[in-house]
Amino acid sequence: MRIIWTIGQASSSEVITLIRAKKNWTESTVKTLLRRLVGKNALKTAKDGRRFIYSPNITENDAMDQMSAKMFSRMCNMKKGKELIKLISETTLSKADIQTMRAVLNDKLQTAPDQVECNCLPGEGSCC
Incomplete structure (x- = not known):
């Protein structure tokens, strides 16, 4: 998708060439990936003579938002903060990103609870 x-x-041949510059994938592997991305509605195709031209059906930001939301929806609410801290500590960030994060965190601090409640099991107070 990043390509x-x-x-x-x-075209598929352009994608194959670009992927092969970084990975040792076969042509059929790349074509399978493209077919699956079309099946998931992430890519759309247009016929150009005998070849297909692939273009995005979803923006990169929308895809990242969906992946993040899906990942965090599967986590215990009590463990999300620790995972965010780990991600931040292991990620290279610009000064502007860090300043924005500080501002967001300062705003959230005003209404943050002392402890986030567990959401693992219904009806349980705190299983974690």
Whole structure:
């Protein structure tokens, strides 16, 4: 997807060439990946003679938002903060990103509970 997001659209042969520059994937593996991404509605295709041109059907930001939301929806509410801390400590961030995070965290601090409640099991107070 990053290839398509970066260049806007590409044929399967262009995608194959670009992926092979970084990974040792076969042509059939790349074509299978493209077919699956079309099946998941992440890519759309347009016929151009005998070849297909792939373009994004979802923006990179929307895809990242969906992946993050899905990942965090599966976590215990009590463990999300620790995972965010780990991600932040292991990620290279710009000064502007850090300043924005500080501002968001300062705003959240005003209404944050002393402890986040567990959401693992219904009817349980705190299983964690």
